[in-house]
Amino acid sequence: MDIKEIKSKFPIFTNKVKGKKLVYLDSANSSQKPKAVIDRISNFYSKEFSNVGRSMHSLAVTATNRFEETRDLIKNFINAKFREEIIFTKNATEGINLIAATYGEKFIQDKDEIIITELEHHANYVPWHFLRKRKGAVIKFAECDKHGEVSIDSIKKLITSKTKLIAVTHVSNVTGTILPLSKIIDLAKTKKIPVLIDGCQGAPHIKLDMQKLDCDFYVMSCHKMYGPTGVGILYAKKKWLDELPPYQGGGGMIDEVKKDEISFPESPTKFEAGTLQTAEIVGFAESIRFIENIGIKNITQHEKEITEYGLEKLKKNNSVSIIGDPKERGAIISFTIKGIHPHDIATILDDDGVAIRAGHHCCQILHEKMGVPATARASLGIYNSKEDIDILNESINKCNKIFNN
Amino acid sequence: MDLKELYQEIILDHGKNPRNKKKCDGFNKDAKGNNPLCGDKVHVFLKLNDEKQVEDISFEGEGCAISIASASIMTEIIKGKDFNVAKKILENFINMLKEGSKPSINSLSDNENTTIMSLSGVKQFPMRVKCATLAWHTFLHAAEDNKKVVNTEK
Numbered sequence: 001m002d003i004k005e006i007k008s009k010f011p012i013f014t015n016k017v018k019g020k021k022l023v024y025l026d027s028a029n030s031s032q033k034p035k036a037v038i039d040r041i042s043n044f045y046s047k048e049f050s051n052v053g054r055s056m057h058s059l060a061v062t063a064t065n066r067f068e069e070t071r072d073l074i075k076n077f078i079n080a081k082f083r084e085e086i087i088f089t090k091n092a093t094e095g096i097n098l099i100a101a102t103y104g105e106k107f108i109q110d111k112d113e114i115i116i117t118e119l120e121h122h123a124n125y126v127p128w129h130f131l132r133k134r135k136g137a138v139i140k141f142a143e144c145d146k147h148g149e150v151s152i153d154s155i156k157k158l159i160t161s162k163t164k165l166i167a168v169t170h171v172s173n174v175t176g177t178i179l180p181l182s183k184i185i186d187l188a189k190t191k192k193i194p195v196l197i198d199g200c201q202g203a204p205h206i207k208l209d210m211q212k213l214d215c216d217f218y219v220m221s222c223h224k225m226y227g228p229t230g231v232g233i234l235y236a237k238k239k240w241l242d243e244l245p246p247y248q249g250g251g252g253m254i255d256e257v258k259k260d261e262i263s264f265p266e267s268p269t270k271f272e273a274g275t276l277q278t279a280e281i282v283g284f285a286e287s288i289r290f291i292e293n294i295g296i297k298n299i300t301q302h303e304k305e306i307t308e309y310g311l312e313k314l315k316k317n318n319s320v321s322i323i324g325d326p327k328e329r330g331a332i333i334s335f336t337i338k339g340i341h342p343h344d345i346a347t348i349l350d351d352d353g354v355a356i357r358a359g360h361h362c363c364q365i366l367h368e369k370m371g372v373p374a375t376a377r378a379s380l381g382i383y384n385s386k387e388d389i390d391i392l393n394e395s396i397n398k399c400n401k402i403f404n405n
Numbered sequence: 406m407d408l409k410e411l412y413q414e415i416i417l418d419h420g421k422n423p424r425n426k427k428k429c430d431g432f433n434k435d436a437k438g439n440n441p442l443c444g445d446k447v448h449v450f451l452k453l454n455d456e457k458q459v460e461d462i463s464f465e466g467e468g469c470a471i472s473i474a475s476a477s478i479m480t481e482i483i484k485g486k487d488f489n490v491a492k493k494i495l496e497n498f499i500n501m502l503k504e505g506s507k508p509s510i511n512s513l514s515d516n517e518n519t520t521i522m523s524l525s526g527v528k529q530f531p532m533r534v535k536c537a538t539l540a541w542h543t544f545l546h547a548a549e550d551n552k553k554v555v556n557t558e559k
Contacts, residue, residue, distance in 0.1 A: 339421075343443060343469035344412075347530060351408050360444040373444045373467050402412050403470070 020353030028379030095219035095234035148175030148324025170202030175324030176332035241267035410526030420470030438543035438555035476540030
């Protein structure tokens with residue numbers, strides 16, 4: 001695989017940052033976009049744009065077809081059984097909120113329990129907190145150990161007859177831990193508990209097969225998958241889509257509207273109120289094609305190689321402490337440097353063109369658990385190379401020179 | 406933009422060895438400040454006497470070198486000043502970081518001027534201005550009995 005050639009498809013890398021070559025290590029936050037995706041959005045607006053699913057004219061037909069083609073591509077990409085199981089949202093956060101609102105409305109009563117983990121991003125906690133406030137639900141946190149692992153036992157011991165949902169991340173956006181999803185889902189199935197997976201850090205890096213995984217809900221963030229901002233995907237098993245009430249009300253999501261009654265169509269229409277991010281969704285098709293042309297397994301393999309190189313290199317650097325040491329790790333390395341706050345690290349690295357994220361990464365529960373208020377995080381995409389890690393390491397040494405001289 | 410301007414000796418020193426980082430004795434006012442995006446936290450303690458003079462000021466908290474140094478420098482400069490003077494210094498300081506104007510306070514000694522000017526480099530790093538101003542906004546909340554937690558995102 002020629003990474004240089006792949007990287008050349010991303011226009012952003014032709015720009016300099018502070019006169020330096022851009023070393024982009026913030027893909028867990030948002031990935032960069034290939035030219036094909038950028039061009040597709042522009043071409044769509046120039047040549048094919050119209051609103052979808054409403055008008056009868058030729059442009060509307062073209063636009064609707066392009067829009068629905070993306071749904072088919074996603075269905076195949078994640079091996080969902082039905083295309084209706086793919087719902088477009090504005091982001092992964094909205095996908096979780098949609099389930100919290102609709103599943104919560106219908107199935108969660110006072111004292112019912114929802115299990116999440118201490119690893120979760122705020123997006124997979126706050127929506128359940130709303131349910132706690134609104135309906136009296138109880139949120140239980142499966143413990144993560146010092147390695148950043150959540151064992152199957154830590155989830156098992158929280159399950160009671162009141163457990164109504166298990167909502168866990170696929171990959172931690174801080175420690176990089178890949179959770180044992182199959183085991184969790186198998187366990188949940190024996191107790192007939194639905195499982196929601198926050199797949200933001202999984203979908204861009206790991207081969208997905210919804211029929212094999214057999215979870216009930218899986219949310220994705222398109223802008224982390226080399227795609228445009230403003231688009232998320234909610235995968236939900238068909239049986240739920242038939243049972244759950246609509247989420248937002250508005251145009252497009254109705255069947256028949258009368259003064260005293262309104263009826264609703266089936267999924268996905270039922271859950272897609274109003275005009276969606278048409279051009280972005282059409283553009284996202286190119287992101288899927290980009291990933292599939294490289295091959296998601298090749299992406300996993302390449303990122304694993306660079307992550308291992310990064311871990312090895314940073315572990316040798318005595319000033320650096322790596323947060324978590326999971327057995328199965330995605331393309332994420334969070335770290336601290338003795339005596340230097342992560343914000344200061346980020347500013348100094350930025351001076352060398354190295355883009356990382358510093359802070360709590362929307363995981364305050366986890367940071368409290370790990371006993372650090374903030375961490376610095378390097379996260380990878382397909383365009384990263386060992387050279388990027390070398391530059392990161394040099395820049396870390398510069399932090400030490402400035403601070404610990 | 407130059408890192409050396411941001412991380413001057415004075416700032417590194419205050420960041421590593423912050424002054425007045427404790428709960429000061431006999432404080433009669435306090436306020437908290439948060440930077441929710443970063444997780445930075447500061448708690449300012451203030452002893453304001455009947456003549457509206459800052460008899461003592463201190464802080465506790467965690468954050469980056471810039472936020473800790475700025476809090477430390479603030480306590481050093483404001484201690485002993487009349488509240489109205491302190492408020493003027495604060496306004497000038499914020500203007501310096503946002504608009505690049507030089508703080509012109511007659512009541513500051515040369516030494517104090519040098520110290521406060523050491524933070525002027527922050528202006529070149531827009532993402533860090535909030536780090537430098539957090540403690541100062543929190544001081545104002547404490548002095549004015551504003552019970553709201555200072556939030557840099559508002």
